[in-house]
Amino acid sequence: MDPRVREHAQTLVEWSARIEPGDDVVVSVGEGAHALGVAVAEKLGDVGANYHAVYSSSEMNRAYLRAHDGEFDESPAFKHSLYKQADSVLSLRGTRNTSAAADVSEDTQQAYGKARGELREARMDTDWVSTVHPTRALAQQAGMSYETYCNFVYDAILRDWSTLADEMAKLKSILDDGREVTIRKESDGTELTMSIDNRTAVNSAASVAYNSHNLPSGEVFTAPCATEGEVTFDVPMTVRGTQLRDAWLAFEDGEVVDWKASQGTDVLSSIIETDDGASRLGELGIGMNHGIDRVTDQILFDEKMGGTVHLALGRAYDANLPDGESGNNSAVHVDLITDMREAGTELTVDGDLIQRNGFFRWEDKF
Amino acid sequence: MDPRVREHAQTLVEWSARIEPGDDVVVSVGEGAHALGVAVAEKLGDVGANYHAVYSSSEMNRAYLRAHDGEFDESPAFKHSLYKQADSVLSLRGTRNTSAAADVSEDTQQAYGKARGELREARMDTDWVSTVHPTRALAQQAGMSYETYCNFVYDAILRDWSTLADEMAKLKSILDDGREVTIRKESDGTELTMSIDNRTAVNSAASVAYNSHNLPSGEVFTAPCATEGEVTFDVPMTVRGTQLRDAWLAFEDGEVVDWKASQGTDVLSSIIETDDGASRLGELGIGMNHGIDRVTDQILFDEKMGGTVHLALGRAYDANLPDGESGNNSAVHVDLITDMREAGTELTVDGDLIQRNGFFRWEDKF
Incomplete structure (x- = not known):
């Protein structure tokens, strides 16, 4: 064996x-x-x-x-x-x-x-x-x-999950305390701002002790709202049997108002038009598993990849929401991924630079 | 498939x-x-x-x-x-x-x-x-x-189980009505008489409808007692990892009083000496599945082989016994098989010839 x-x-x-x-x-x-x-x-x-x-x-x-x-x-x-x-x-x-x-x-x-x-x-x-x-x-x-x-x-x-859980706890703490997240990518014009006020991030450390039920895992995720701006997802994926490439979304008042893709625009449209909640974000996830070093078109792995960020159209998870608040509701939850590992990317929380070019400030000492 | x-x-x-x-x-x-x-x-x-x-x-x-x-x-x-x-x-x-x-x-x-x-x-x-x-x-x-x-x-x-069940019902009826079974083999001197008075035979037709739980099956069995005479088991088998060949048992008053084998006498001794019940018979079974045409040393098949008879040392099955009677009790139940398909064999019930040379009277019209 x-x-x-x-x-x-x-x-x-x-x-x-x-x-x-x-x-x-x-x-x-x-x-x-x-x-x-x-x-x-x-x-x-x-x-x-x-x-x-x-x-x-x-x-x-x-x-x-x-x-x-x-x-x-x-x-x-x-x-x-x-x-x-x-x-x-x-x-x-x-x-x-x-x-x-x-x-x-x-x-x-x-x-x-x-x-x-x-x-x-x-x-x-x-x-x-x-x-x-x-x-x-x-x-x-x-x-x-x-x-x-x-x-x-x-x-x-086969990660050192305890060490990774501690690192992810840092990010969770920043997101829990923060009110607004922005992601920017110079290369494709991405500039997206989301409110995370009063939301609780989940430290998805591949253990029931962290309310995390997939092995592997390795992401921190929360439920954003009031999204503004535009974003391109450069990680290719298969959605409902169709190749989706370079999906681009424009948001106003939390809602998708325009979209396109270099391939698979139809499937993107059909997702967004499923119901009201499908044109709003249900999840902002930040991949932190550096054992995953390539795209395999298997969402369980891709969305956890260190240096990537994913956003899901549709349903939000209860664990991110204050008690009694129902969050974004939809029949769908479709993750889309963008790779932050390139020059000119930033992830900020309340204006503080948290990740640059795909590296967190505690990794890259900025 | x-x-x-x-x-x-x-x-x-x-x-x-x-x-x-x-x-x-x-x-x-x-x-x-x-x-x-x-x-x-x-x-x-x-x-x-x-x-x-x-x-x-x-x-x-x-x-x-x-x-x-x-x-x-x-x-x-x-x-x-x-x-x-x-x-x-x-x-x-x-x-x-x-x-x-x-x-x-x-x-x-x-x-x-x-x-x-x-x-x-x-x-x-x-x-x-x-x-x-x-x-x-x-x-x-x-x-x-x-x-x-x-x-x-x-x-x-893949038998015609319904037809076989009807045939086995004939034998069950004979055994249920009968008081004494004798088996004889000229070739090896087998002559064994057992009482089956008040015992109920099971028509093991590979169906829960017949209280039979193995597929394949194809035997009729009952619980004998008061065994007298001697018997040789010429079907070789592996018992507890040991080859047992030509086991020979001599009974008096229902109990084994002498035994030997051409191979594996030690394992035969250890079975018989397990406890009191291990030196008495718990089962007389008559194989009627003609789909099984050879010995494979897998008891599930061997004991059902058409034209064979098996006797088990040890524990009897409740289904064969009158209500409230416990029958022969033992920690063991070891089946031993003799092949009746040769000239000079007989199986009689109360003196009536039921099977001759491995064929029932309704098969061979005697």
Whole structure:
């Protein structure tokens, strides 16, 4: 076994999920995640937790959904009680074919998703963590050889999370105290100002102890409003199966008033026109994971990349909002990413320069 | 997909487990049983049942057990409630390595097994069915090529179960009405008489409707007592890792009084000397599955082989006993098999010839 698989399991069980002796842990194993499943089982045995392994098979799921008449029972009790009583749910993703469910109709997927609402909630009420085991299918999706993809994934996952969490705490503190964020990029004319007054930033340090449920993670995010100005997103991505490149948005009074893209303008339009909230920002995220050093068109990695900033059109997260405030609401939440690692970029909070050319002031001593 | 995988799934879901719309079904998928898992999921979708896939990984289990300190929690509630609420549990066995857990200590395995007693009971209270998907590891254990092993397994599983169940019902009726069974083999001097008075035979037709929980099955069995005479078991088998050949037992007053074997006498002795019940018979089984045409040293198949008879030293099954009677009790239940398909063999009930040279009277018209 690649020793990094064991390190991954240790990071997941100890840092991310904080599993303790006697904990009841559901381990959901993707079709291609067997090796990580074995390493996680070993670690859970070592800690003295109880485990129940779920087989998360996209091929079984596809076969079931295609054969079913589409009238699904609501969150069957036998499954619900499993998740309701679990302390933690560890999802070890790792598909053998990213298109495994490509021939299941959108209607069926939606109906099934809807019928599983209570199951999802029960799972979200546990100390859940999602992570990914590198597979050849995921390497292919990222356009990388398997060996290089493995290196990429482990560089992102096997961080010194405690040190990174401390660094991210600095930024969280600045954002929590701040009232206004501005980002500028000379190269493309980006100059965008957002209010973050009264919002609380989340230190997404890949641990339930930080209310952060993905491994890898490594970003600090908050919920902006009253956005003014314009911004270009130079990190290419696939949205709803369509290439989106150089998306450009212009904001007035917090709302998108004009937009274009060098490729994929139609999909950008369809996102923005989904509902009222889709033309407002739900998230400002600042990537701080320097283990992620390239774009792979997998949002879980791209948006955490050190030196990038992402903004999401649509729904805001409750964790960023004052109690009782609902924030921006929408059926969508689409992240768009801009790379700050070039000369002439700035990120300021209340006029103070926090990041320059992609480096924070505590990195670059300015 | 081999079309027989779908037929297997259909037999399992329809004939064996009798799954109905809305049933809550746990599907336990062995490491090598993915293809059958997909076919079963498809069938369950078609029927309109709910399913929860468990990953039954011997490698995860081994890693967990080896790392654990051995003080296991008793049947954790989150797992218990899953099985307690399930209508059916379908176990799709199919290992990738029959020695996957060879380096887990006997003590640990026993302690873990003991701690899972309530889980096992909850599972046994459902309409559970165990079956096996052919894997290369199982082919290797059987000493067969993969293709030949697949043919062997599907010949055993894809029977006309309804017709076989009717045939087995004839034998059950004879055994239920009968008081004494005798088996004779001229070739090796076997002449054994057992009382089956007041015992109820089980028609093991691979369906929960017949209180039969293995697919394949195909035997009729009862609980004999007051055994007299001697018997030789000419079907070779591996018991506790040791080759046992030509085991010979002599009975007086229901008890083994002398024994020997051409190979493996020590393991035979250790079985018989386990406890009081281990020197008495717990089961007389008559194999009626003619899809099984050769010995593979896998007891699930061997003991169902048409034309064979097996006797088990040790524990009797409750289903064979009158209400309130406990029958032979022992920590062991070891099946030993003799092949009746040769000239000069007889199986009689109360003196009536039921089977001759391995053929029943309704097969051979005598």
